[in-house]
Amino acid sequence: MADQPLTLAVFEEFERRLFGRLDGIDSRLGGHDGRLDRIDGRLEGHDQKFVAIAGQFDLVARRFDAADRRFDELDARIDARSDQAAAQIDAVLHRLLSLEDEVTAIREGLARVERETEGLRTRVAGVETAVLRLDERLSRVEKRLDDLMAAEPRYALRAEVQELRTRVETLQTRIDSLEGRVDRS
Numbered sequence: 001m002a003d004q005p006l007t008l009a010v011f012e013e014f015e016r017r018l019f020g021r022l023d024g025i026d027s028r029l030g031g032h033d034g035r036l037d038r039i040d041g042r043l044e045g046h047d048q049k050f051v052a053i054a055g056q057f058d059l060v061a062r063r064f065d066a067a068d069r070r071f072d073e074l075d076a077r078i079d080a081r082s083d084q085a086a087a088q089i090d091a092v093l094h095r096l097l098s099l100e101d102e103v104t105a106i107r108e109g110l111a112r113v114e115r116e117t118e119g120l121r122t123r124v125a126g127v128e129t130a131v132l133r134l135d136e137r138l139s140r141v142e143k144r145l146d147d148l149m150a151a152e153p154r155y156a157l158r159a160e161v162q163e164l165r166t167r168v169e170t171l172q173t174r175i176d177s178l179e180g181r182v183d184r185s
Contacts, residue, residue: 117182120178120181120182121182124175124178124179124182127175127178128175131171131172131175134168134171135168138164138168142161145161
């Protein structure tokens with residue numbers, strides 16, 4: 001049929017067959033008109049139910065939107081608090097590192113003071129030994145002076161003896177001061 005030219009007669013024949021079939025279908029459905037109306041009514045009822053359900057979905061969607069907004073606000077607040085906590089933790093860590101540096105410096109200083117104190121103790125011990133020797137020597141000198149004075153009073157020079165005693169007392173005062181410093185360290 002594709003090889004035949006389309007003429008008005010062929011088109012009219014096609015139209016007659018098509019509409020003849022449609023008329024046959026209408027006549028067969030004629031008894032079913034009431035049934036189709038009932039189906040149509042039932043479908044209308046279902047349509048109304050779907051409209052009601054769609055309205056409920058709209059309500060639920062609005063509630064979800066509100067919940068989403070609340071979660072977004074909560075998320076923003078949590079982020080802000082987390083940033084604050086991180087900043088505070090960073091500040092504490094910075095202070096701890098600073099304190100560690102200070103503790104290290106204090107320990108080094110304390111070790112240096114302990115070494116110097118030990119050196120002072122050694123020096124004070126040496127000074128004490130020297131003072132004891134000077135004290136013994138002074139005692140011998142005083143004994144000799146006393147012996148000389150007893151034998152010959154003109155040789156005794158009291159001013160010199162007094163000066164030697166003053167110097168010994170000054171040395172004793174300095175030794176006591178040094179011992180006090182060492183004891184405090």
